[in-house]
Amino acid sequence: MEQESKSNNILYAIIGVSLIGFIDALYLFYSELTGNFNCLINKGIFECEAVNTSVYAKFLGVHVSLWGIIFYLIVTLLVFLIIYEKNIYWLSFFLPAIGLLGLLFSVYLTIVEIAIIRALCEFCLLSAVCSVTIFVLVLIAKYKEFSSIFAKLDFWNFYIKEETE
Secondary structure, three states: OOOOOOOHHHHHHHHHHHHHHHHHHHHHHHHHHHOOOOOOOOOOOEOHHHHHOOHHHEEOOEEHHHHHHHHHHHHHHHHHHHHHHOOOHHHHHHHHHHHHHHHHHHHHHHHHHHHHHOOEOHHHHHHHHHHHHHHHHHHHHHHHHHOOOOOOOOHHHOOOOOOOO
16 A cells, blocks of 8 residues: 555645635636626625726736636646645645745735725635635645655656655
């Protein structure tokens, strides 16, 4: 019997958070396509329509919710590769890199909501919370697997599977 990864439970948690983020981004993309933004709060500072129809709602000509869908799919795919291919190099380099990218983009969008648009979207904030949570869980999983978040950055050999005893 193969030895299970020390970080498998955390990896499954990442899949769960990714699924929440994916559904959230999918809802926002559907709202963008239909033009019908239904916030749950929609009072005071919470104005989903103002946020999602602003000029900042598109990045490289694509609505940011579609970028969110792509991000959550990539995270899920990488976690499945780590779990089922038993290749820890995906956890060593690629998953932290994509997690950091998602974290930075979410922080940027949240700052834009607060400082420039001066309105918040609770679905956008949920996506930001998912991105932050994924990044933190990735760092914890990497630390559990390697005893240091900076260990095994040898991404040149990421196709080599480790031998099991």
